[in-house]
Amino acid sequence: AQSVSQHNHHVILSEAASLELGCNYSYGGTVNLFWYVQYPGQHLQLLLKYFSGDPLVKGIKGFEAEFIKSKFSFNLRKPSVQWSDTAEYFCAVKGNTGKLIFGQGTTLQVKP
Amino acid sequence: GAVVSQHPSWVICKSGTSVKIECRSLDFQATTMFWYRQFPKQSLMLMATSNEGSKATYEQGVEKDKFLINHASLTLSTLTVTSAHPEDSSFYICSARDGLAFGTGELFFGEGSRLTVL
Numbered sequence: 001a002q003s004v005s006q007h008n009h010h011v012i013l014s015e016a017a018s019l020e021l022g023c024n025y026s027y028g029g030t031v032n033l034f035w036y037v038q039y040p041g042q043h044l045q046l047l048l049k050y051f052s053g054d055p056l057v058k059g060i061k062g063f064e065a066e067f068i069k070s071k072f073s074f075n076l077r078k079p080s081v082q083w084s085d086t087a088e089y090f091c092a093v094k095g096n097t098g099k100l101i102f103g104q105g106t107t108l109q110v111k112p
Numbered sequence: 113g114a115v116v117s118q119h120p121s122w123v124i125c126k127s128g129t130s131v132k133i134e135c136r137s138l139d140f141q142a143t144t145m146f147w148y149r150q151f152p153k154q155s156l157m158l159m160a161t162s163n164e165g166s167k168a169t170y171e172q173g174v175e176k177d178k179f180l181i182n183h184a185s186l187t188l189s190t191l192t193v194t195s196a197h198p199e200d201s202s203f204y205i206c207s208a209r210d211g212l213a214f215g216t217g218e219l220f221f222g223e224g225s226r227l228t229v230l
Contacts, residue, residue: 036221044156044205044221090155100146100207100219102156 002027002095006103013081014111021076021106023065023091032094033074035065036102039087047089050074061085083112114140116208118222125196126230132192133225135206141186142208146219147179150203162189196229203227 007022025031035047048059055067065076074091091103115138125131135145143164148156160170160181168181178200180192189208193200203226207219 043223098144098209099158099161101158102148105155107153
C-alpha cells in the first residue's frame with residue numbers, strides 16, 4: 001500500500017531563511033509526486049508536481065522539489081522564505097491506483 | 113486551472129439528522145472524484161473514490177452506509193452523512209480529475225465543507 005511520511009511537523013523560520021521539508025514515500029511502482037499548500041482559511045493549492053523527466057522540479061512562488069528515486073524522497077525546498085509562505089504543506093503520492101495519498105502535513109511558520 | 117466547487121461551505125446540524133454535501137466540477141468533466149476528510153491540524157484522509165455511473169469505492173474503515181456517495185453525472189458528486197453524530201464533525205474536501213486530462217494526474221480541490229454536528 002502507498003504511504004507518505006513527512007518528517008517535519010512544525011517548522012519555524014525567520015524571513016530569508018532557507019527551507020527544506022522532507023517527504024518520503026513507500027510504493028514499489030511508478031509514482032506521481034505532488035506538493036500542495038494550504039494557506040490559512042483557504043483550500044489546497046498545487047505547488048508543484050513530478051511525473052517523469054528531470055527530477056528537479058520547479059513550482060510556483062520559488063519552490064522546488066527534487067525526486068530521488070533511490071531514497072524514495074521528494075523534498076521541498078525554497079532558498080529564501082517570506083512571511084507569506086506561512087501555511088500548511090502537504091506531500092502527496094499517486095500510484096497506479098489513481099488515489100492521491102497525503103502525508104501528515106508540515107506547518108510552516110515564518111517570522112517577519 | 114480547473115475549478116471545483118463545494119456546497120455548502122459550512123453546515124451545522126443536529127445529531128441524528130442527515131447532511132448532503134455537493135461537489136461540482138465547473139469547467140470540466142470529472143469521471144472520477146475523491147472525497148477526503150480532514151481533522152483539525154491533521155492531514156487529508158481519503159474516504160472514497162467516486163466514479164461516474166458506478167458505485168463508490170470506500171477506503172478501509174469508512175462506513176459506506178454512513179457516508180453515502182452518489183456520482184450521478186460527470187460534473188456532480190454528492191456525499192451524504194447519514195444519522196450524523198458529533199464525531200462526524202470535520203472538514204470534508206472533494207477533489208476531481210479531469211477525464212480528458214487523465215494522464216496529467218492532477219487533482220483539483222474544492223474549498224471544503226465544514227460540518228459541525230451538535
